[in-house]
Amino acid sequence: MILNIDVHLAYQLSQPTDLLLQIEAADLDDQTLLDSQIDFFDVPDFTRVPADEALGNRIWLKADGLFRCTYSARVQIARSAPDVRTLEAVPLHLLPGDTVRYLMPSRYCPSDEFQTFVAAEFGHLRGGAQIAAIRDWIYGAFSYVPGVSNAQTTALDSFVQRQGICRDFAHVLVTLARAATIPARFASVYAPGVTPPDFHAVAEVYLDGGWHLVDATGMSPAETIARIGVGADAASVAFLNIFGQADFVAQSVSVRAE
Incomplete structure (x- = not known):
């Protein structure tokens, strides 16, 4: 493409x-x-x-x-996009050093506040199956509503409000993935089919030895996305x-x- x-x-x-x-x-x-x-x-x-x-x-x-x-x-x-559900989590002690920072809470992603929720809702799953369940839960529970969030909105705010834009969806996915001890980072991207047309944001999760794009809004399959940059959250990739x-x-x- x-x-x-x-x-x-x-x-x-x-x-x-x-x-x-x-x-x-x-x-x-x-x-x-x-x-x-x-x-x-x-x-x-x-x-x-x-x-x-x-x-x-x-x-x-x-x-x-x-x-x-x-x-x-x-x-x-030219990106292969495996079904995220088939991907295995990397044991923590085998994670590459440069992925470890993406296990930690960050400005917009207070993952330490969501460990109990993730364990209760998704603790029966592991690896990519857990990420897919989190992605699908966000897609079903949240409404895509432009204008309800701003540059100060955190994943906790979005979790409470259950609405936001791509930035907010990505922050929640990154936060819940980290709470599940899966490295996750924020990706600023271009993608067709984004409504309304704009810069787009998705999550990247580290599974099976590589980074994989995951869009909780459902608008952008991984094979249609062009990355601009990545970081701990939106503050790193404005x-x-x-x-x-x-x-x-x-x-x-x-x-x-x-």
Whole structure:
């Protein structure tokens, strides 16, 4: 599958402001960047730096006034997507060192507060079967409602409200997976079929010796997803961090499958 991605961002800045941008699809073994172009208007220079886990890049830049950015890319997805229910959990003492941080609570994913719930609801299952049951429970119990959450909403908030957007669904899945002692991280992605069209968020879980994409919203099968970046939660993979004041002007994200 080939994805055609087009993004437009516009923000009004009142003074010279540092920005950290992460919107470029990563070039990986299971997704090949065929073509890409990113353009900034009235930005003299910018610097790319590796993102978390060296998966993709971030861009540092300084802008003033009207900040505008356009990004377009063609990405070929060549990812096998096994049924997550068939995957085995890796014993904790055999986990690679770089996965251990994804067992721990993080800003938006207080997994230590959900261990009793997970043991009671999903403790009869193991590994991928447990992840599939958690995914299906979130899909059935939560409503996808834009506008009910914000940048401060945690997985605990979403768990209580039983509603949110992709970011919230991903945070809850990551949180419950960690509470089940399965490493899980937050992935910022592009995917077709997202309604309304926007940047998308899913979880990645570590099973059978590898990372596997899981979307609790049900909108994006793993074989249709292009990763942008990964991190402990949304705080690590924001598409734009603004180190100052800014007013939103416009944003559009289009992802079309060939």
